[in-house]
Amino acid sequence: MRILGEPSHMGRIFAIISSVLGSIIGAGFSTGQEIFYFFSQFKETSIFYISLSSILILLILLYLMDIKIKSRVILKIFRAYILLFSIITLIVMFSAFGQLGEEFLGVSRYIFTLLCFILSIAIFKHGLLAVVNINKVVVSILIITVSFIFLRSVRKNEIIFQFESLKYALPKNFFQHLTFPLLYSAYNSLLAFPVVNGLKERFHKEEIKLSIVISSILIFLLLNIINTILLSKSSIQNSQMPLLKAEKSVFFQFILVASAFLEILTTVLANYMGLCYSIKNSKVEFFVIIISLLLGFNQFQVLLRKLYSLMGYIGLGIIVMLSLSTLLSKDRMLK
Numbered sequence: 001m002r003i004l005g006e007p008s009h010m011g012r013i014f015a016i017i018s019s020v021l022g023s024i025i026g027a028g029f030s031t032g033q034e035i036f037y038f039f040s041q042f043k044e045t046s047i048f049y050i051s052l053s054s055i056l057i058l059l060i061l062l063y064l065m066d067i068k069i070k071s072r073v074i075l076k077i078f079r080a081y082i083l084l085f086s087i088i089t090l091i092v093m094f095s096a097f098g099q100l101g102e103e104f105l106g107v108s109r110y111i112f113t114l115l116c117f118i119l120s121i122a123i124f125k126h127g128l129l130a131v132v133n134i135n136k137v138v139v140s141i142l143i144i145t146v147s148f149i150f151l152r153s154v155r156k157n158e159i160i161f162q163f164e165s166l167k168y169a170l171p172k173n174f175f176q177h178l179t180f181p182l183l184y185s186a187y188n189s190l191l192a193f194p195v196v197n198g199l200k201e202r203f204h205k206e207e208i209k210l211s212i213v214i215s216s217i218l219i220f221l222l223l224n225i226i227n228t229i230l231l232s233k234s235s236i237q238n239s240q241m242p243l244l245k246a247e248k249s250v251f252f253q254f255i256l257v258a259s260a261f262l263e264i265l266t267t268v269l270a271n272y273m274g275l276c277y278s279i280k281n282s283k284v285e286f287f288v289i290i291i292s293l294l295l296g297f298n299q300f301q302v303l304l305r306k307l308y309s310l311m312g313y314i315g316l317g318i319i320v321m322l323s324l325s326t327l328l329s330k331d332r333m334l335k
Contacts, residue, residue: 009207013210015132018136019131019135020061021218022131022266023191023192023270030256030259031100032226032246038180038181043231047224047227049177052181053184054219057216057219058216060186061189061212064322065196065208067322079277079278081190082274086278093267098297099241100112114293116264124269131270143222150225153232187312189315194273197273230246272289
C-alpha cells in the first residue's frame, strides 16, 4: 500500500529519467551546438554515430551504477577527474548562460552569467529534491517543444529527411570517425554520474537502471530529431546556437530559449553534485565555483569545442582505467 503523498512507481521513474536527462541536456545539447559539432557534420550517416553514442551512454552508466572502486589510488584519481570535469563543465555552462542572454535578449553576458550563479546556488541550497523537481519540469518542456517543432516542420514539408542514413550499411569511413561518438558518450556519461550516484540514496537500484535504459532511448530520439532539424536548415549552421534559430515563430523561439536557460541551470546543478562527490569541504566547493564563474566570461563556442573534446579524451582514459581495475579484481577472485 502506497503512503499518501509518496510518489507512485511511475512517478519515481519519471523523476529519475528527468534528473538523468537534465544533467546531460545542457548548453550544447539544448542550443544544438554540441549536436552539430559531434554528429551533423556527418550528414546522412550521422544516425550511425548517434546510435553508437546512445548505446555507449547506456552501457557506461549501467557499469558505473554497479562499480565498487576498492583501490584507494584509483578512487582518488576518479574523484580528481570528476572534480576537474565539474569545474570545466561549470565554466562552459556559465559562459553559455551569459552568451544566451546577450544573443537573444541584448543584455550583457556578464550580468546573465552572474544571474546563473545566483539562481543555481539558491536552488541547490534546497537539496536533491529541488534539483529533481526542476528537472521534471524543464525536461518535459524541452521534449514536448522540440517534438512539436519537428512534427510541425514535417507537416509543412520543411524537414529534409536523409534517406541514405536508413540503409543497413555502415559508412566506409565509419571507423575513422569513431572518436566523435566515443568522446560524446564518455563526456555525457560521466556528466550524469554524480547525479545517478546521488539518486541511489533516494531511489531503488532497479528503478535507476530502468530509468537509465529509458533515458538512453530518449537521448537517441532527441539527438535524431534535433540533428534532422539542423541538417534541414543550412542557414542556421554557422550560429553559436543553431537550434534556437531553427524556428521562425516568436512563440516557439521564446520557449526554446527559455528551455535552454533552464537546461543550462539543471546542468550547473548536476555539476554542483559532482563537486560534492569530489570535495567534502563546503568552503572549498564555493571557492571552486567562484573560480569557474570568473573563467566562464569567455566565449561559449570556443570553450565548448575545446574543453568538451579534452574532457572526452580524459574521460575515455578514466573509463578504461576503471574497466581494467574491475577485470583485474575479478581475475584475483578467480585465482
